[in-house]
Amino acid sequence: MPGFLKTLHKKAEDWQIAFNSSFGDDISTPRGRRLARLHTHVVDHAFLRKIWHNTHQLSPEAWRGNQPDPKRIARLKAMGIRTLLNLRGPSAFGVYLFEREACEELGLTLVDHALDAYTLDSRAAYLRLFEIFERIEKPFYLHCKSGADRSGLAAALYLLDRQGATVERAMRELSLKYAHRKRSRAGILDHLLESYAADTRAAPMPIRDWFASRYDREAITADFEARRRRGRGRHP
Numbered sequence: 611m612p613g614f615l616k617t618l619h620k621k622a623e624d625w626q627i628a629f630n631s632s633f634g635d636d637i638s639t640p641r642g643r644r645l646a647r648l649h650t651h652v653v654d655h656a657f658l659r660k661i662w663h664n665t666h667q668l669s670p671e672a673w674r675g676n677q678p679d680p681k682r683i684a685r686l687k688a689m690g691i692r693t694l695l696n697l698r699g700p701s702a703f704g705v706y707l708f709e710r711e712a713c714e715e716l717g718l719t720l721v722d723h724a725l726d727a728y729t730l731d732s733r734a735a736y737l738r739l740f741e742i743f744e745r746i747e748k749p750f751y752l753h754c755k756s757g758a759d760r761s762g763l764a765a766a767l768y769l770l771d772r773q774g775a776t777v778e779r780a781m782r783e784l785s786l787k788y789a790h791r792k793r794s795r796a797g798i799l800d801h802l803l804e805s806y807a808a809d810t811r812a813a814p815m816p817i818r819d820w821f822a823s824r825y826d827r828e829a830i831t832a833d834f835e836a837r838r839r840r841g842r843g844r845h846p
Contacts, residue, residue, distance in 0.1 A: 680708055683712040
């Protein structure tokens with residue numbers, strides 16, 4: 611990319627970041643709530659989630675999906691859901707503020723635990739997720755933004771840890787069915803599970819124990835990046 615195009619691209623990115631953070635962080639006044647709703651639809655693409663929920667049941671005690679709005683949160687409560695597990699982490703903006711408000715008004719528990727879709731998280735972050743699966747009130751609904759990548763990995767880890775699923779079964783939670791694209795940067799999540807399967811093939815080990823004793827974020831990331839480079843080399 612020529613230098614001037616890189617400069618224009620950087621300026622456009624900087625403008626977008628500034629615009630995205632310039633409003634939508636107050637729901638305490640009528641005007642603030644209007645702006646927060648606008649932010650939720652324009653910046654967080656909530657208008658797409660009005661018709662596409664990406665919601666699927668994992669077990670009698672667990673569901674997965676995309677970011678719910680307050681109306682959907684009320685419907686989740688009517689389904690019997692007691693806890694929402696937010697894999698995006700807390701935010702200062704409308705989408706999170708409205709979710710937290712709805713949970714408080716409906717008597718639901720909101721648990722925030724941020725995961726990344728395009729890079730691997732720390733050992734502590736994954737072990738914390740297993741602890742959350744164990745202790746939260748059930749049934750629960752886990753979600754990220756689109757319900758594709760972070761939700762897919764969390765669903766797979768839940769099935770491995772709490773439901774005794776095989777790796778093959780768990781990996782189906784990361785598929786195009788849920789809008790997950792293995793050939794994108796989010797493919798590192800598939801590679802994580804593939805690495806677990808390969809490392810424990812000769813000596814099986816529960817997923818939680820593997821994270822506690824053998825998980826190597828740097829090595830798995832380096833191997834994934836090397837495979838991506840080789841893949842790009844085959845398709846110039």
